[in-house]
Amino acid sequence: MMFRRIFPHPLLTLILWAIWLLLNNSIDPGHIVLGGALAVFIPWLTSSYWPEQINIRRPWKLVHYILYVLWDILIANVIVAKLILGPQKKLNPGFLHYELQLTSPVGISLLANTISLTPGTVSCDLTEDRRYLLIHALHIDDVAEIKAEIYRKFEKPLLEIFVVC
Template sequence: MKRWLPHPVLSILLFITWLLLSADLSLAHIVLAAILAWAIPYVCRSFLAGLPPIKNPLAALRLLFVVTYDIVVANVVVARLILGSTKKLRPLFVEMPIALTQPMSISLLASIITMTPGTVSAELTDDNHVLIIHALDCADPSALIADIQNRYEKPLMEIFGC
């Protein structure tokens, strides 16, 4: 079974997503959703082979809501910053030590930081222990680091059991 359907949860999510996006429950869309739900994970199985298992799905759902909320709020904050006086901006590079060890969880952390307007993951050091982040406006680097660690890194550690 695992050989022909390598990621069943992903297949189910792809099937549901296709039907929601197409907003059509005709037989043609159901068949297309089934084909895509099987083919995408099957073709991408070698890329998905190193994924760590999710230990706490509820924590993943909570993190999804936190990230979505933070993106919405950060969009408003960045819009105000950009529309206001740019002389008040305090751009800054911050070196954040990370406790995550799995490459996928580190990548997810960097992606979450980059998706949140006002911050960008700029670089990961060679030893994978420090993430360099650029902040558009940062008055307190230690508060930014603590916020990222509490809101994103700790939940990722809980999700993947790092």
């Protein structure tokens, strides 16, 4: 209980500390102490703006997911570069609705960000009831394939990471 009061968001504290050290580009003892103090103080000061706790069930899975997405971004860019430099008459753009199974807000925003960064798709809008994501695709060959790929690559691992609060 005491721990929760001093560190309302332990993850945020760690991230802030790391950012402070990176910004100063040094690991002097002075910066470690000052950054540590700020990292404890800022989450405490702003905790009323962060009402909900973020539940991450398997942190290692999240790290694995991020590395996987980074790799996918590399491949995606080669594909997009080809599409952009190729003849544009061949491109078949379109809007598609993707049905979400994720319910946690953090999970949904992470999925939308991932979709925007990977091949030929940008997430444009979320319906009011949070059930469909409107996606614009640069080139559609087969809609079912795009949806299946998003589910297999991104939504399934995210479903395992974020539990419903």
